[in-house]
Amino acid sequence: MEGRILSFESMGLVDGPGIRTVVFMQGCPLRCKFCHNPDSWECGAGQSISAEELFAKIQRFRPYFKRSGGGVTFSGGEPLLQKDFVLEVFKMCKAAGIHTCLDTSGVGRGGYGELLRYTDLVLYDVKAVDAEGYRNICGGNIAVTEEFQRALRESGVETVIRQVVVPGINDSGEYMEKLKSYIQEKIPQATKVELLPYHLMGLHKYKKLGIAEPLAGVPAMSKAEAEKLYKEYFEN
Numbered sequence: 001m002e003g004r005i006l007s008f009e010s011m012g013l014v015d016g017p018g019i020r021t022v023v024f025m026q027g028c029p030l031r032c033k034f035c036h037n038p039d040s041w042e043c044g045a046g047q048s049i050s051a052e053e054l055f056a057k058i059q060r061f062r063p064y065f066k067r068s069g070g071g072v073t074f075s076g077g078e079p080l081l082q083k084d085f086v087l088e089v090f091k092m093c094k095a096a097g098i099h100t101c102l103d104t105s106g107v108g109r110g111g112y113g114e115l116l117r118y119t120d121l122v123l124y125d126v127k128a129v130d131a132e133g134y135r136n137i138c139g140g141n142i143a144v145t146e147e148f149q150r151a152l153r154e155s156g157v158e159t160v161i162r163q164v165v166v167p168g169i170n171d172s173g174e175y176m177e178k179l180k181s182y183i184q185e186k187i188p189q190a191t192k193v194e195l196l197p198y199h200l201m202g203l204h205k206y207k208k209l210g211i212a213e214p215l216a217g218v219p220a221m222s223k224a225e226a227e228k229l230y231k232e233y234f235e236n
């Protein structure tokens, strides 16, 4: 089976435990205002690669990630849009004893049970906690995420929650309280929450693609501010 990828990173350190080989899948149905990978949006763009070829590439980096307790992470874009391709590669990885991690917003086309059986860890990206906030921040329908959340609960797969925090949009105490309740209700098996401070590092890509910056004028959030919010609302 062929899939489309945006890029391949051999020494990822932030997308799961240990050193990760990270595969950025091409195509995303969302348009998050804080997205730093707008080049991943267009379905059908990127590079075409077969599942076997990709697995062979992953295998080449095995000595690095194995020693560190790492593995492979599929990110994006939205990897669930190419669920069958990811499943095929994950099956090969599991047969070879490689730790598999799926970084997703939960917005694919359904039928997630089998993929989750071959997934060791999910990094679940929360965009917003209600329909209006969701539409505003990523232009999507929050109801679409429900099927994946249900499958995730049923699977019991270990899950880490990620939330990008943008100054003036979702950095209030009120939002943090709502986020806490949302996670407890929707993804009760979450073992960790990561608040990712909004940064400006992807802005040059908007310029290059000729896309207007959705958050023009919004400042980056410092790591210290995000840590403060985490300590106040999520520690213990």
Ligand code: SF4
Pocket: 028, 029, 030, 031, 032, 034, 035, 036, 037, 038, 040, 076, 077, 078, 105, 138
């Ligand atoms: S889901 Fe990820 S890749 Fe898609 S628009 Fe949002 S941040 Fe960008």
